[in-house]
Amino acid sequence: MNKYTKNNLPKLFSEEETCGHRVQIFKETKLGKIHASLPLEELGTTLPIRQEGTAGAPSWFGNAGMFAVMFLKHYLNLSDEMLVDRINTDWELQMFCGRQFGDNDRIRDRNLPSRIRSYIGNNLSLETFQEIMIEQWSPHMGNTHCSLFDATAYESYVKYPTDEKLLWDCCVWIFECIYVLCKELGVKRPRHKYREQSIKQLAFSKTRKKTFKLRKRRRNSLLYLLNQGIVFMDALLAENAAFLNIAKYLCVQEKLKTVRTIFRQQTYMHEHPGEYVKNRIVSFFKPYLRPIIRGKENKRVEFGAKAHIYQVDGINLIDKLSFDPYNEALCLKGCVDKHNRHFGELHQLGVDNIYGTNKNRTFITENKICTCLPRKGRPPKHDKQTSKMRQELGRQRATALEGSFGNEKNHYGLRKVKARTQNNEIVWILFGIMTANAVKISKRTRQQEDG
Structure with missing residues (x-):
């Protein structure tokens, strides 16, 4: 008879040693680096404290774990059902969420990520969330004297309305x-x-x-x-x-x-055919959506949320997010004030030509901000250095900022927002943008450790 039966197999590691070994492995992985760059505990304090044993989605995870699930959702770019299956079978994802499952533990609620998203959307403040993230990431950010402004639309997952x-x-x-x-x-x-x-x-x-x-x-x-x-x-x-x-x-x-x-x-x-109707509803299931005129050759109209984004050292932050169309040129002054409050005084600004209104130009001149907007009137004789800076700011806006929009939409679940309510769509967009930022911060910290 074999010496090692089913019940007396030799144990190479105890449970505590196995858990500690996994923690060391987890810290060296890409997912572990991203986890280290996220202030999950601080974010958890922004949500109401729930009593243990109460019914509902958050019973599987604490407040910090719910934020971790949302970051995993967009990092892996999976559906809610596939995300639940991955968490059930992958100890690395469980460690990211702050809970190791036992042999008999398994999440059977396939709607768990959706209910977590609803819970966060009903209790989270976008401004508070971003302030916590900025405080965590600011030591890893340089060139905070420069900022890039632009607006983009995150389309909602709806059929084309007629x-x-x-x-x-x-x-x-x-x-x-x-x-x-x-x-x-x-x-x-x-x-x-x-x-x-x-x-x-x-x-x-x-x-x-x-x-x-x-x-x-x-x-x-x-x-x-x-x-x-x-x-x-x-x-x-x-x-x-x-x-x-x-x-x-x-x-x-x-x-x-x-x-x-x-x-x-x-x-x-x-x-009255041809007449304009204010606040026209274009979707019965999402009555908060409005047509956003983009003017692009392949997509003239989009249906979703319009976000005004400002980028500091490659990190995107939301200045304004609305489902109603608006002119982003009116957001310049308020966005500059936000930058000054979070990162210090702004000296260089990359913007599109739509921001070049007379009011904005007066505000920029009074605050001594260098921009990439084309000059009005005759240029001065010695303008080579300023023109080179203007060209570089324009190039950065057209490549770094607009390229980040495509990166978020292609790889972090923002191509089509599949949430079903207004608050859930806002949370979906917010976590998609912040997950892309967290990946950039984790790469910087790894380079600093290797260097």
Whole structure:
């Protein structure tokens, strides 16, 4: 019989020695260097303290561990389900999150990262988050007297909106909601043309050449059907409000408010073609989105969040993040004040030509800031040194700053933001940018240790 049975195999290392050995290995890996560059404990103090044993996503990890999960999400660029599978099977990722799993420990909730994102989004302040990161990274940053400004759009994961798609989404929701409520309340369904219109909508979507008359006829039918659904829903809720669950009633009322707004806007556009509608809703499921005119040759309009970014020594920071379109030239003064507050006085500034308004030029001249904006009027005789600096600032803005936008979108999950709520999208964008920064800081610390 074999000397070593299943129950008395020789143990080369104890559990404590194995854990210590893993810690040493973890510190030498790329993931360990990134972990060392992140102030996870300080970030954890920004969230409310949760009692142990309470239900919900954060029960698997503490506050610091939840931030670690979000950084892992964007560093690995994985879906929520794949991220949970990796954490369950990889001790290195578990150590990054601050919790080593036992033999029987396994996360079975595939929506855990999504719920963590919602929890952070409801309790985190963007300004506080960035101040903690700046305090941690400032010793590894040089050339803080120079900054680069630009704006970019982070697209949301939505289908390209048209009036017909938007109206049909509203019709689908309101009639499915009517079906469910009638079944729960034991009420007879009202008569309608929803099934007939669903067949016509499918035929319309398959039509390759959609003429103006065909689109107008389709919109007219959908507006009539949607108005019919709103009348049915209002009558149903008014008669049976006392029998509905309060949470469900409030949710239905919130969605119904969005449907009414869309119906009012689309009716006005149908009756007054070509006229501008303020705060126009382009997505039923994400009513906070607005069209952002980019003016690019391959993508004239984008639907998502517009972020005004300022870069200091290769580190990107968010100055303003909004789902409403705005002119980034108006953000220059406030962004300079933020730079002066966090990094000291600003002397060199790389910006696009859109920032070259008279007010901005006056502010720049008063604060003695050198920029890459083209001069107004006749240049002075001895301007070689200033022109070279202006060219270098313009080159850095066009390569380093705009290149970082592409790097974040291609490698850190910001090509299409797949979060479903406004707060979650903000958190998604914030962690994508900060994860790219953390990778740069970890490379610098490694070079300093090797050098």
